[in-house]
Amino acid sequence: MNLTPVNLLFEDSRPGRRCMRTPGADLKTAVKGLPMEERRDAPPAWPETGELDLIRHFTRLSQKNYAISTNFYPLGSCTMKYNPVIHEAIAARPEWTGLHPLQDDASVQGALQLMYDLAQDLGTATGLPGVTLHPAAGAHGELTALMVLRGWLDAQGDDQRRTILIPDSAHGTNPASCTLAGFKVITVQSSARGLCQVEDLKKHLGPHVAGLMITNPNTIGLFEEDIAEICALIHATGGKVYMDGANFNAIMGVARPGDFGVDMMHLNLHKTMSTPHGGGGPGSGPICVTEELREFLPTPQVVETDGVYSLMTPAASIGRVRSFHGNFMVLLRAYSYVKRLGAEGIRRVAENAVINANYLRVLVRDHWRVPYDRHCMHEFVARPTKEMRDAGIHTLDVAKRLIELGYHPPTVYFPLVVNEAIMVEPTETESKETLDGFAAVMIQVAAEALAGAAFLHEAPRNMPVSRVDEAAAVKNPQLAFRIRE
Ligand SMILES: Cc1ncc(COP(=O)(O)O)c(C=O)c1O
Structure with a gap:
């Protein structure tokens, strides 16, 4: 008989069922702090198995997965880069895993500082200083930014601009986010060179245009060479430019979207900053905006005064888009990535x-x-x-x-x-x-x-x-x- 600790079994109340338990533990008293009526009378009916069989089972299952740790994963637009294992070790430390988001600010200064510093770094890298780390994915960042845009339009008393222009090469989430945020979409044709066609864009400009959503580098893997002119055209018509920054990994440390006229963008930390993608999540899609739009960002924001970090609500905030502070464990890994590489390392990532x-x-x-x-x-x-x-x-x-x-x-x-x-x-x-x-x-x-x-x-x-x-x-x-x- 296999006598590994996992195999310490005893009879369940149901006939023929046996369960694992810690030897000698009294089920009613083993978990301190739980009300008596919530405690079990009988142990759970785990399936009977030995440790070795269990390990074989999970190892076999894990081998059925295709993963970046087993082979090349050239999934375009998804940026399946290596996620350094040291970031997992950092994220697993009890100093982080033991935190609760409802703790008072004074007892979580380190966590607040981490979010503040990461937001500062993303603001510096994008040239867009207002940052929220809350959105849980790129698409969620798109929606959040469009809500910020709505907030800004409302503050101007503008209820006419309800159209967003989107190049035909865009990711499907762009028009979906627009529709969700109550905007109408007009498609802009790509040129023969695979870029947003400026002449077609001009045809759609007018007082109904709230803005443009443009991916740069675009989904064909090409840099939008006319981006400065495109931004100027949108600004001249009274709209704002949103850049889908899912492909920021190609230009980070090299070019700053804020410098070529972008007003808002999202970053996919689970791509660009090498955090795990999860199965459709958990991810993180912070947005970065200009100083003008900062006051519309979701609440709460981390601020720093004389070395003390606290939470505040921006003046015209659109409210909450996510519980607590976003996906903190992903932020932690992204922070580790940014700090380990530094500005020079990040530039080399993009170049390579x-x-x-x-x-x-x-x-x-x-x-x-x-x-x-x-x-x-x-x-x-x-x-x-x-x-x-x-x-x-x-x-x-x-x-x-x-x-x-x-x-x-x-x-x-x-x-x-x-x-x-x-x-x-x-x-x-x-x-x-x-x-x-x-x-x-x-x-x-x-x-x-x-x-x-x-x-x-x-x-x-x-x-x-x-x-x-x-x-x-x-x-x-x-x-x-x-x-x-
Ligand atoms: C260009 C582009 N935009 C937006 C998204 C949406 O990002 P997410 O999957 O994090 O919601 C993706 C995702 O692949 C993308 O490639």
């Missing part, structure tokens, strides 16, 4: 992200179609060539074949302005060897695609789930959980 993307683009461009084949920022978009498409190969086939070959596929079918897009973001944390290995696999898949479609159509052959009919799955989803016999 751009170098890695360009290196990979050049390695694969003779084998794949790269529609905007010029110097890119931190990511680039490729697609199957005409010969491949004529042979019946789609981007989905390429993605499935990459899974079979042990790689997480790049982002596919986004941005929508590129048909059959394959968007590759290597990030700065990958070595030349890894990039060479991925390029070799991409070149191999290109050759396979030209040799005959059937082989790619059947991929992946080596996964627990092979090719599924995705259209049928969307039309007729089976949402019930089923345990495999």
Whole structure:
């Protein structure tokens, strides 16, 4: 019999069920401070198992995950960079995990200082000094900023400006956030160079325009070269410019959006500052705004007076957008990232992200179609060539074949302005060897695609789930959980 401590079992009240417990513990008195009526009479019915079997079970489960700690993860726009383990060790310290957000300010000065300093650093990096750390994701930051814009418009007594202009290459969250905040959206066309088309933008300007939402670098991985002119045009018409800063990792430490005329932006700390993405969260999407808009930021804000940190509500605050102070544990990791790298290190992160993307683009461009084949920022978009498409190969086939070959596929079918897009973001944390290995696999898949479609159509052959009919799955989803016999 396995006698590891986890296997100390005793009989549950239900026949045939046995449970783990701490030997000798009296269930009614083991947890001090809990009212008697809330305490258990019987221990919980945990499944019986030994420690070794438990470890094997969870190790097997963890191996089913594809993770940045197992292989290359070139998911464009998602910035799947390495999250340093030391940040996890810092975040796990009891000095942080033991804090409660309702403690009084005097007993959490360190935590308040951390948030204050991080906000200062983000303000410095973006050139936009008003910062809230509250939003829980990039999309939440977008919504928060649009609410700030609404607050500002209301303060001007302006109830006419209810339209936001958005380039057609934008992430889907941009128009969704506008709609949620009560704005109408007008789409601005991209130019043949993949940039926001200034002439088309001009056609939509007028007293109804509250602002522009523009992603820079944009979702094609290109820097919006006309950004200063675009900002000036929006300002001249009386609107504000919101920059979707999801791709800030390509320019941080190099360029400051506040300097080229941006009024508000969000940062995805879970991308740019290497904090965990979570499964759709937990994330963090702080927004940074100009001095003029600062008074509309959510409450509370951390302020410092003579070395003492406290909380205050900005004069015209839009109110709360998140409980307490945002996702503090993510802020803690982002703070560790910023302080460990410093200004010089952050600049090198951006430079290396751009170098890695360009290196990979050049390695694969003779084998794949790269529609905007010029110097890119931190990511680039490729697609199957005409010969491949004529042979019946789609981007989905390429993605499935990459899974079979042990790689997480790049982002596919986004941005929508590129048909059959394959968007590759290597990030700065990958070595030349890894990039060479991925390029070799991409070149191999290109050759396979030209040799005959059937082989790619059947991929992946080596996964627990092979090719599924995705259209049928969307039309007729089976949402019930089923345990495999
Ligand atoms: C360009 C862009 N904008 C906004 C978002 C939304 O960010 P989040 O997923 O943190 O809500 C993303 C996310 O991928 C993005 O790539």
